[in-house]
Every structure is written in structure tokens, then in C-alpha cells.
Amino acid sequence: MATRVPSWALLGESAPLPGFLHVESIAARAAERGWHIHTHQHPELAQFLVVSGGGGTARVAGADITFRAPYILRIAAGTVHGYAFLPDTAGHVVSIVEAVAQERGLLKPAGSGWGVAEAVVLGAAATIERLARVPGPEAVALVAACLRLLDAATDExxxxxxxxxxxxxxxxxxxxxxxxxxxxxxxxxxxxxxxxxxxxxxxxxxxxxxxxxxxxxxxxxxxxxxxxxxxxxxxxxxxxxxxxxxxxxxxxxxxxxxxxxxxxxxxxxxxxx
Structure with missing residues (x-):
């Protein structure tokens, strides 16, 4: 009997995402789960995993991807994925309503993971941290810049x-x-x-x-x-x-x-x- 893959808005949550963008640290949900995130999917959310320290293994659509910082992994909406992080892995998870982002021209249809230059990852991480502090209307320019960078970093x-x-x-x-x-x-x-x-x-x-x-x-x-x-x-x-x-x-x-x-x-x- 096939095992049902959990579907979430954000991990462990069923309530819709407030707005169209959410930013949090990797540790926010991974640390309390022993740095292991079981396979799941987000039907409406695309995600960028921006790893600035540490690493681990991602299971994406049945394939294992081993990664070390600096690294950016893009997960398309509806893709089954999970993680086994090294303890204390540092970085952020950017979740965005994929359809809205594509309609606004902020995101191209795609989905890949890449080891990229450290300056790119650290620059993205710094901007992501600012996104969490800037008021909503004034974050639009930062959102657009950050997504352009993440999209470019994961463009095959x-x-x-x-x-x-x-x-x-x-x-x-x-x-x-x-x-x-x-x-x-x-x-x-x-x-x-x-x-x-x-x-x-x-x-x-x-x-x-x-x-x-x-x-x-x-x-x-x-x-x-x-x-x-x-x-x-x-x-x-x-x-x-x-x-x-x-x-x-x-x-x-x-x-x-x-x-x-x-x-x-x-x-x-x-x-x-």
C-alpha cells in the first residue's frame, strides 16, 4: 500500500500562506526535528533553500542530492522533497506562492539545485534577512532583487x-x-x-x-x-x-x-x- 505524502502550506501547517512570501531560517523547523525533515510537498509554494553553512542530503522527486554550503536548491511547487541536514546547518528557506510570482514576472518556470559562488549565496542570505525586517510595501524591491538572483543562480x-x-x-x-x-x-x-x-x-x-x-x-x-x-x-x-x-x-x-x-x-x- 502506497504511503500518502503529506501536503502542507508551510511545513506542518495547513493554513494558507499570509501574503505571497515567507522567509525563515533553516533551523526554525529543522532543529526541533533533529535536523531531519520527512518527505512532503507544498502544492502551491515554490521554495528556495539557501545554504550558507553546513550541508546535508535532499531527497527531491525520489532522487538524493548531497550538498555543501554555499548552495542554493530550488523546489518547484508540488515536488515531493525532504532533508537530512548536518546539525547546525545555517541558511534560510524562502517560500513563495509560485503562480503569483510567475504572474508578476518574478519567477520563471524551472526547478534545480546548484552549488554557486559563495558571494552569491551570502548576498542572497543578507537580503533575505533584511526581507524579514522591512515593512511589507517597502519590501517589494528587495523581493524582486532577491528572486532575480535566486532564479539566476538556479537557472540551468x-x-x-x-x-x-x-x-x-x-x-x-x-x-x-x-x-x-x-x-x-x-x-x-x-x-x-x-x-x-x-x-x-x-x-x-x-x-x-x-x-x-x-x-x-x-x-x-x-x-x-x-x-x-x-x-x-x-x-x-x-x-x-x-x-x-x-x-x-x-x-x-x-x-x-x-x-x-x-x-x-x-x-x-x-x-x-
């Missing part, structure tokens, strides 16, 4: 692709996801598995900029969106963009667009009235 056609087209698409995805993920030219080269010289040529071809200029431009565009669409302070927006010093952020933003963040925010909002 892009990850470690030897073809130029694959690397160009991966580069575009990593720049679009800024400030999540690689923040320096060296980290970006590592994420794309190319040499610094190859990266410079690739970035110049795709963006017309140097690697440093392209990374800075992507971060400033993210900051500008925060200034325009949220009420967060300039210091908070600068920190999200990777600048711990508000004065440094203001100088870099002014060099980028010709106006300090406060002046730019006031000017753009004034024109919108």
Missing part, C-alpha cells in the same frame, strides 16, 4: 554555461539583482566562472562600461528606486546598496546622477505632483 541554462550567450544572460541577471550578490569585480568573475580579463570584455560588450562602473550603476539604480518608491531614510537605502557610511553613499550617488540623494528625491517627487 545560465549557471556555469560555457557559451557566450549563457554568460551574457547570467551577467545581466546578476547586475539586475544588485545590490544582492557579487559586489566587486573579483566576486562577479567568480560567480561567472571567468577570468578578470574575460569579465572586463564581457561587461564592456553588454553594458558599454567597465566592470566597476557597471556594478556601481546597478547599485545606484536600486538606490534611486528606493528613494522614489519608499519612505525609508537615505541612510537605510544607502546601507541596502552596500554603503555603511551615509556620507560616502551621498557622494557616490551625486557623482552618479549629479544630485545628492535628498535633492534627487525631492526633485523627482516634485515633478510627479
Amino acid at each position: 541554462s545560465a549557471v556555469r554555461s560555457a557559451g557566450r550567450a549563457g554568460k551574457e544572460e547570467r551577467l545581466k541577471a546578476l547586475l539586475a539583482a544588485q545590490p544582492v550578490g557579487p559586489r566587486t569585480p573579483a566576486e562577479l568573475a567568480d560567480a561567472l566562472a571567468v577570468t578578470p580579463g574575460h569579465l572586463n570584455r564581457l561587461v564592456r560588450q553588454v553594458t558599454g562600461m567597465t566592470t566597476s562602473q557597471a556594478l556601481n550603476d546597478a547599485r545606484m539604480r536600486h538606490a534611486a528606486a528606493g528613494l522614489l518608491h519608499t519612505t525609508r531614510t537615505i541612510a537605510e537605502i544607502g546601507q541596502d546598496a552596500g554603503f555603511d557610511d551615509p556620507a560616502h553613499f551621498s557622494r557616490r550617488f551625486k557623482a552618479w546622477c549629479g544630485a545628492a540623494p535628498s535633492e534627487w528625491r525631492q526633485g523627482v517627487r516634485g515633478k510627479a505632483r
Whole structure:
């Protein structure tokens, strides 16, 4: 007699997910279960397992996947899966209503697991932690950036692709996801598995900029969106963009667009009235 696979909203819960996104640590449910999660499925939820420390074995659709940090595993909605984690494995589980995310263009239909560059995983983990603290309406930009990064990290056609087209698409995805993920030219080269010289040529071809200029431009565009669409302070927006010093952020933003963040925010909002 076949064993019935449990179906949950979130693990062990039958109530629908409030909103369309949920974030929690791996330890939140795994530690109390002895780091073993029996096979189950989430009919409506896609999940990203973002492992920044430790590892274990995942059983996905009947196949065993052994993983070590840094690692990202994507589980499509309705896929039977379970885990045997090493004790004290660190990271997060991002659960998202798959149909809603796809309708909003935040997630492509797919499902795979990949060992990826450490900078990508740690960048995703940092953003995921911020998602848990930012008010709902103001988290939209972070959600979109985080999902673009996770989607790119688990996109079979892009990850470690030897073809130029694959690397160009991966580069575009990593720049679009800024400030999540690689923040320096060296980290970006590592994420794309190319040499610094190859990266410079690739970035110049795709963006017309140097690697440093392209990374800075992507971060400033993210900051500008925060200034325009949220009420967060300039210091908070600068920190999200990777600048711990508000004065440094203001100088870099002014060099980028010709106006300090406060002046730019006031000017753009004034024109919108």
C-alpha cells in the first residue's frame, strides 16, 4: 500500500500562506526535528533553500542530492522533497506562492539545485534577512532583487554555461539583482566562472562600461528606486546598496546622477505632483 505524502502550506501547517512570501531560517523547523525533515510537498509554494553553512542530503522527486554550503536548491511547487541536514546547518528557506510570482514576472518556470559562488549565496542570505525586517510595501524591491538572483543562480541554462550567450544572460541577471550578490569585480568573475580579463570584455560588450562602473550603476539604480518608491531614510537605502557610511553613499550617488540623494528625491517627487 502506497504511503500518502503529506501536503502542507508551510511545513506542518495547513493554513494558507499570509501574503505571497515567507522567509525563515533553516533551523526554525529543522532543529526541533533533529535536523531531519520527512518527505512532503507544498502544492502551491515554490521554495528556495539557501545554504550558507553546513550541508546535508535532499531527497527531491525520489532522487538524493548531497550538498555543501554555499548552495542554493530550488523546489518547484508540488515536488515531493525532504532533508537530512548536518546539525547546525545555517541558511534560510524562502517560500513563495509560485503562480503569483510567475504572474508578476518574478519567477520563471524551472526547478534545480546548484552549488554557486559563495558571494552569491551570502548576498542572497543578507537580503533575505533584511526581507524579514522591512515593512511589507517597502519590501517589494528587495523581493524582486532577491528572486532575480535566486532564479539566476538556479537557472540551468545560465549557471556555469560555457557559451557566450549563457554568460551574457547570467551577467545581466546578476547586475539586475544588485545590490544582492557579487559586489566587486573579483566576486562577479567568480560567480561567472571567468577570468578578470574575460569579465572586463564581457561587461564592456553588454553594458558599454567597465566592470566597476557597471556594478556601481546597478547599485545606484536600486538606490534611486528606493528613494522614489519608499519612505525609508537615505541612510537605510544607502546601507541596502552596500554603503555603511551615509556620507560616502551621498557622494557616490551625486557623482552618479549629479544630485545628492535628498535633492534627487525631492526633485523627482516634485515633478510627479
